[in-house]
Amino acid sequence: MSKEALQQAIDRIAAGTHTDQDLELYNNWCNAAQEQQSPMPADFPDRQQQMLQNIESRIKGKSYRKLIIWSGVAAAAAVLILYMSGGFFSVNISSKQPSMPYNILATEKGQQRHITLPDGTNVWLNAASHLKYPASFASTTERRVELTGEAYFEVAKDKEKPFIVQSRDQEVKVLGTHFNISSYSDDPLVQTTLLEGSVKVNNQITLEPGEQTLLDDAGKLTIRKADTAMAVSWKKGNLEFRNENIYGIMRKISRFHDIQVIYEGHIPMDGMNGNFALRQSIPEILEIIQTTSLLRCRQEGRKIYISKF
Structure with a gap:
């Protein structure tokens, strides 16, 4: 893309007159900048907040399915949110420190999604949930993801890099196994159910297959036998x-x-x-x-x- 076309797209985004094509052009530039460390336009930092406000106003009320978030673009953190159903992007630029790009997969009410993470781990995401994960685990010492809502994990084995699921006041650490976590904010308990392998919950309890932990709002963690078929019935x-x-x-x-x-x-x-x-x-x-x-x-x-x- 030409510098002139990029500058015109940024001008329209900052003015609030942008089109979906402008947002797509900007997204492509950010992707390229992430890989090549391309310099940003000279006046870009001064216009970041206005761009964010205009795009948020445009997408307000739109439903989303997948969010792709990039950070570390040209020494500033740029966040792009891709609305798969309508092709909308949101931009949020705030940090001056480069950091790792990450993705967020989100579902609406009534939706379920399956995704394969960069390490080969398979995740099924239940309705009204979202999962945040790095775009790559190559440079990390652990495979850490963040869950809100409910998901079923089939974790790819990697003895050198433990897989960690962070949810509401809980961390589940595994090397390779199958388990379900239900961690909705409006539920009184966070439930972790193990189907295969072994997991450690909050460095306190190691689950065996057929067991389930319950974490309440006071931080009390208990363990019980689980009906694993019932725990993952939503997948079917x-x-x-x-x-x-x-x-x-x-x-x-x-x-x-x-x-x-x-x-x-x-x-x-x-x-x-x-x-x-x-x-x-x-x-x-x-x-x-x-x-x-x-x-x-x-x-x-x-x-x-x-x-x-």
């Missing part, structure tokens, strides 16, 4: 639960359907057992819940009202 498009109250059940359902749940009066906390297909319609799910004779459910548009039977 199902929601299985055992002895779970309605609040926990509806939180999970809400991650796959655009609904608002409203509880009326005293709600029984009895545990329920069940199995839904995640793609079942809300009326079908509510009808099943009502067969327990514990709760009444009614739907008004997006709103779901739940009361004692």
Whole structure:
């Protein structure tokens, strides 16, 4: 690309009159700059904040699927967010220190994604989740990723570089194994379930296959036997639960359907057992819940009202 074309694209981004093509051009320049340490335009640092504001305004309210984040471009940290469904980018430039580029894979409600990380590790990401990981593990001494939400990992073995998953107040360290972590911010517990191999949770508990740790908001870590098939049922498009109250059940359902749940009066906390297909319609799910004779459910548009039977 020519310097003139790049400068014109930056001018339009800073003025708020840019097109998707301008953003794509800028993204290509950042990718090239990351690899070649290309110099940035002279007036670029002075215009960074205005560019960020204009692009954020443009993409506000847009749904995203994958975010690609680069840092260390021309001795300044440039962050690009790629909106795969609409081709939108966001730019955030703030740091003066070069650092490693990293990616973020994100899912919306109702979405699930699979990705193979640079080391060969396979990750299945559940709905309303995101995973941050380096663009390459080549220059690292460990393979560290960050998870919000839920994911299932099949970690590629590398004895020289432990694989570490950082989530809500928790670190899980492995060399090569299969496990599931559920770490949604609105759940009372972070659950780590081991299917194969061995993992260490917060340097306190080493799990064996068929075991699960529970971490509460107070930092208390406990271990129990797990139903591994139930823990990863979401990978097969199902929601299985055992002895779970309605609040926990509806939180999970809400991650796959655009609904608002409203509880009326005293709600029984009895545990329920069940199995839904995640793609079942809300009326079908509510009808099943009502067969327990514990709760009444009614739907008004997006709103779901739940009361004692």
